[in-house]
Amino acid sequence: MKKETFALIDCNNFYAACERVFNPELICKPIGILSNNDGIIVALSNELKQLGIYRGTPGFKIKDQIKKYDIKMFSSNYTLYGDMSARVMKTLSQFTPDIEIYSIDEAFLSLSGFEYLNFKDYGRKIKDTVWKWTGLPVSIGIGPTKTLAKVANRFAKKHKYTGGVFDISGHPDTEKILEWIDVEHIWGVGRQYAKMLRRNGIENALQLSRTPDKWVQKKMTIVGLRTAKELRGISCIDLETDIDPKKEIVCSKSFGTPVTELQHLKEATASYCVRAVEKLREEHQVASQIMVFLTTNRFKNDPQYANYANSRLSVPSAYTPDFLKAAHNVLKRIYRSGYNYKKVGVMICDIIHQSKAPLDIFEPTYLDDHRKVIMDCMDEINGKMGSNKLTYAAVGTEQPWQMKREILTPGYTTNWHHIPVVHAR
DNA sequence: TCTGGGGTCCTAGGACCC
DNA sequence: TCTGGGGTCCTAGGACCC
Numbered sequence: 001m002k003k004e005t006f007a008l009i010d011c012n013n014f015y016a017a018c019e020r021v022f023n024p025e026l027i028c029k030p031i032g033i034l035s036n037n038d039g040i041i042v043a044l045s046n047e048l049k050q051l052g053i054y055r056g057t058p059g060f061k062i063k064d065q066i067k068k069y070d071i072k073m074f075s076s077n078y079t080l081y082g083d084m085s086a087r088v089m090k091t092l093s094q095f096t097p098d099i100e101i102y103s104i105d106e107a108f109l110s111l112s113g114f115e116y117l118n119f120k121d122y123g124r125k126i127k128d129t130v131w132k133w134t135g136l137p138v139s140i141g142i143g144p145t146k147t148l149a150k151v152a153n154r155f156a157k158k159h160k161y162t163g164g165v166f167d168i169s170g171h172p173d174t175e176k177i178l179e180w181i182d183v184e185h186i187w188g189v190g191r192q193y194a195k196m197l198r199r200n201g202i203e204n205a206l207q208l209s210r211t212p213d214k215w216v217q218k219k220m221t222i223v224g225l226r227t228a229k230e231l232r233g234i235s236c237i238d239l240e241t242d243i244d245p246k247k248e249i250v251c252s253k254s255f256g257t258p259v260t261e262l263q264h265l266k267e268a269t270a271s272y273c274v275r276a277v278e279k280l281r282e283e284h285q286v287a288s289q290i291m292v293f294l295t296t297n298r299f300k301n302d303p304q305y306a307n308y309a310n311s312r313l314s315v316p317s318a319y320t321p322d323f324l325k326a327a328h329n330v331l332k333r334i335y336r337s338g339y340n341y342k343k344v345g346v347m348i349c350d351i352i353h354q355s356k357a358p359l360d361i362f363e364p365t366y367l368d369d370h371r372k373v374i375m376d377c378m379d380e381i382n383g384k385m386g387s388n389k390l391t392y393a394a395v396g397t398e399q400p401w402q403m404k405r406e407i408l409t410p411g412y413t414t415n416w417h418h419i420p421v422v423h424a425r
Numbered sequence: 426t427c428t429g430g431g432g433t434c435c436t437a438g439g440a441c442c443c
Numbered sequence: 444t445c446t447g448g449g450g451t452c453c454t455a456g457g458a459c460c461c
Binding site: 223 | 427428430
Binding site: 102104105187191192193 | 457458460
């Protein structure tokens, strides 16, 4: 068996840390970042976690504590986080070309072939460099499989003495560490499987690793079996270095206030549709199906309604008006008056690369006619002048359905008008 | 008043074909 | 009167991730 080594680099409390980089007053303060519509808390600084508050708590439920403990709350500033993420990833790729950007704040590196190095020292060097170049703290876990690198990362975060870097490969305490990992904290084991495992007396990673293959596969499919094997040190999940083209694109958001009018739903649908098709073009793809869904607020006692339907285009396209038309037809089909709607969304599927779109006797392909020229032109203008400078009347002008972001920080790194200014005394 | 958004993968079962 | 079996494709639903 080939010996492999993976490192998982994970930014600590990423969103909160990003806010801190540009506002030193936040250092050592409890910070919470809210989801879209300033709904639930999606990211917390350690100080906030220590107050017993956890991810998923609705912001309004901790109003008293915010005052009492001077908690700093922010709307999500995804433009800022996205840009900071790119800086981190760029820094990491200095250390190896074999990098998988796993999420906005995490990356796997392959260290296979680097065995002549002391991994712990190398990890320290990576950690220090990211800190120096971006101002963001990271934790690093190293192991012979991705799942074990995740375990090691958790260990590094929880135990100060590691200095934020931990290598589990060949570690004499491996079994003890696996025993310390509760099933719900294993990468690949979610809520449902955790419950099921506990019902069957399996409570930690060590126990799962010792459960017979057949049983694991039967209960958790082949995916679960891979996880169990990875815990034993058998690498089953490869590093994915090239980015797969998307198979579906979803754009959906909850409304700031409930929406009842079909006209407003149409506008919101149009706006998500515009964004979704933009994303489609960014990857040079075309699609031939769009789905629209809408739903009321399930947390309210109002009458409930949720529905979806889809529409196929006659030929694959990336021309926004094609999708706007289809989306509106679908929306009309599923809309029922008399409900307070909370959310509408679109999903684009049946996606293929532009060059692979089948030819049609009766209709030109997207590549071959003026539609592509128009779209490219719009994309270029919006790219230069700022997104949505040029858009469609269908998205409306008042947009009362827009999401709430009342405590948004500036676009420090992406907007000339928001660049931090240092005043000399 | 106020409860996120965007993805992927796997499987079971139905439809359809010969 | 008698009413198969196997393969493939598609879809819905359920699980997971951040």
